[in-house]
Amino acid sequence: MFRLLSAVAHQRVPAATDLEMLNSELVEASGHLRLILAPGGGDAEDVGVTGFPARPRFDWEWSGLGDSLTSLLWPVARATAELLSSRQKSQLRECAGDSCEWLFLDLSKNASRRWCDMSACGNRAKAKRYRARKTEGNSAPPAAG
Ligand SMILES: [Zn+2]
Secondary structure: OHHHHHHHHOOOOOOHHHHHHHHHHHHHHHOOEEEEEEEEEEOOOOEOOOOOEOOEEEEEEEOOOOOOHHHHHHHHHHHHHHHHOOHHHHHEEEOOOOOOOOEEEOOOOOOOOOOOOHHHHHHHHHHHHHHHHHHHHHHOOOOOO
């Protein structure tokens, strides 16, 4: 899933084998997905003449979620597929941090976010640039006069 999302973040075509792996996880996950009536049944303003919700509300529910370690992948696989099949995939980015591979959605107004977290990777990059400038400054010949 990371390789698929990373490829999309870098505007590359993902490997067919990675898509195949996600699809087989989706097949497994789909067998455990149920549509249920949401608790409360419907929106408060949407009450019919009988006092019951005119249009009941439904939710997705995973049956057997948490029964096995692999079941924890089901919602992740589904969320990955939903993101990849949505318009929001164009906002997917990978952190520009040196040793960071976090993925995030760039929801900034000018689509210029580079870091997973400014207080972590952003500050490290700023400090690195600062040290580089300082080193350059120290190696420069002393000014004449
Ligand atoms: Zn990062």
